[in-house]
Structures are given as structure tokens and as C-alpha cells.
Amino acid sequence: MNDDVRRYIYGAVIVFLVGVLVWVGIVFVNACGFSLACNRGALPVDRTPIPTLIPATMPAMEMQGSEAVMTTDACYVAAVDLIGAWVEAGSSETEAFQFTDANGQNCEAAFEVVLPLFVESNLWYSGSLSCISCHSVDVAISPAQLDVSSYAGIIAGSRRADAESNGTDILGAGSWTSSVLYEFLTEARADVPGHTEALSGLMVYAGTPLPEPEETPAP
Numbered sequence: 344m345n346d347d348v349r350r351y352i353y354g355a356v357i358v359f360l361v362g363v364l365v366w367v368g369i370v371f372v373n374a375c376g377f378s379l380a381c382n383r384g385a386l387p388v389d390r391t392p393i394p395t396l397i398p399a400t401m402p403a404m405e406m407q408g409s410e411a412v413m414t415t416d417a418c419y420v421a422a423v424d425l426i427g428a429w430v431e432a433g434s435s436e437t438e439a440f441q442f443t444d445a446n447g448q449n450c451e452a453a454f455e456v457v458l459p460l461f462v463e464s465n466l467w468y469s470g471s472l473s474c475i476s477c478h479s480v481d482v483a484i485s486p487a488q489l490d491v492s493s494y495a496g497i498i499a500g501s502r503r504a505d506a507e508s509n510g511t512d513i514l515g516a517g518s519w520t521s522s523v524l525y526e527f528l529t530e531a532r533a534d535v536p537g538h539t540e541a542l543s544g545l546m547v548y549a550g551t552p553l554p555e556p557e558e559t560p561a562p
């Protein structure tokens with residue numbers, strides 16, 4: 344009789360302990376959505392999908408003897424002069440144009456170095472909007488009905504009736520300093536948003552130097 348009571352008590356204690364263990368186990372596993380492979384308190388490792396950007400303007404390293412030297416192949420020029428040289432050379436989409444850079448070097452570039460000046464933000468001055476944040480593809484809503492987001496848009500000009508038609512030539516028919524674009528880049532207009540500052544100060548690295556003309560030996 345005594346033994347029976349003892350067996351009951353031991354039985355109840357064991358059942359209780361097993362129950363507690365099972366419960367804790369369930370709670371533990373459940374905390375991870377029923378998986379044992381989780382970090383609990385540890386922070387998950389997040390890898391950013393963006394690879395570290397290397398500034399495109401970093402001059403290339405070159406070895407001279409055993410020393411690494413920075414050499415910059417690019418020409419250094421005022422952005423307004425760069426656009427001007429492109430305009431004066433006939434504003435071709437594909438053909439290269441030449442210009443003299445700020446150091447007097449003869450250089451060559453193509454439209455592909457001109458377009459980013461209209462497309463990139465934080466370029467003309469710190470925090471500046473890109474031109475295309477206002478003058479974009481949809482000429483119906485773009486100020487001055489001007490789209491500078493592409494070659495075709497720049498050539499089509501401003502004050503366009505619709506996407507199909509051309510408007511006013513902003514490139515001054517090849518005469519840069521008398522063009523509307525030159526005027527809006529170099530003159531501040533207090534009453535026109537986006538143009539309250541003259542943008543002519545920007546210098547850029549663009550294009551490649553042309554080889555020096557061979558010196559003709561004196562006869």
C-alpha cells in the first residue's frame with residue numbers, strides 16, 4: 344500500500360518533469376519558426392548588394408621603374424567650354440570633337456562625355472539637381488518643354504509643342520556663346536527655379552589628350 348503511494352508520487356514527478364522539458368523544447372524551437380538553424384539574439388549578416396564604387400575619375404596607376412605613379416590621361420576643362428566645343432564642332436552624336444583644355448593640351452572627346460553633364464546630380468555645384476530632374480522626357484510637364492535626357496531631346500530643343508516636334512534650337516545653330524543653353528548655364532536667374540545660380544564654374548576631367556604633333560626637324 345505504502346509502495347503504491349510512493350509509485351504514484353514518483354510517477355507524477357517524472358511526468359511533470361518530462362512535460363516541462365517538452366514544453367521548454369517546443370518554446371525554444373518555436374522561437375525560430377520551428378527550425379534549429381537560427382541565430383536567436385545574434386544579428387543576421389546583411390551583405391549590401393552594392394559593390395564598393397570606385398570613382399571614375401581616379402587616375403590610373405602606372406609603374407615607372409619600381410615606383411607606382413599616378414598618371415591622368417584625361418583632359419581638364421570647364422564643363423561649359425566642353426559643351427561649347429561639342430556645339431561648335433557641329434554637335435554630332437557619334438563623331439569626336441576636339442578642344443583645348445585648361446592646361447593648353449589638345450584633346451578629343453565625344454558626345455558621351457557631354458551627356459552626363461545634363462544627367463548627373465550633385466555635379467554643377469554641391470547638392471545640385473540634375474538638369475533632367477526638371478527637363479526630362481515628358482515635354483508636356485518639363486519646364487520650357489525641354490528634354491535634355493538624350494541626344495535627340497537636346498537636339499529637338501525647347502518650347503516643343505509635343506514629343507514629335509522640334510522647338511527652339513538651344514544650341515544657337517552652332518554658335519555657342521549666342522545659344523540659349525550657354526545663356527542659361529552662365530547667367531543666374533533669380534526667378535527661375537533651378538537657375539538661381541550661374542553654373543559656369545564647374546571643371547571636369549573629360550576626353551583624352553591628342554598626341555603632340557611631331558616636331559619636324561629643321562633641314
Ligand code: HEC
Pocket residue numbers: 460461467472473474475476477478486487489491501502511513523524527528535536537538542
Ligand atoms: C529645378 C528645375 C530645373 C533644373 C534643375 C534645371 N532647370 Fe532649366 N529651366 C527650369 C525652368 C523653370 C525654366 C524656365 C521655363 C520657362 O521659362 O518657361 C528653365 C529654362 C531652361 C532653359 C531655357 C529654355 C528656353 O527656351 O527658354 C534652358 C536651356 C535650360 N533650362 C537648361 C537647363 C540645364 C542645362 C540644366 C542643368 C544644368 C537645367 N536647365 C536645370 C527649371 C530647371
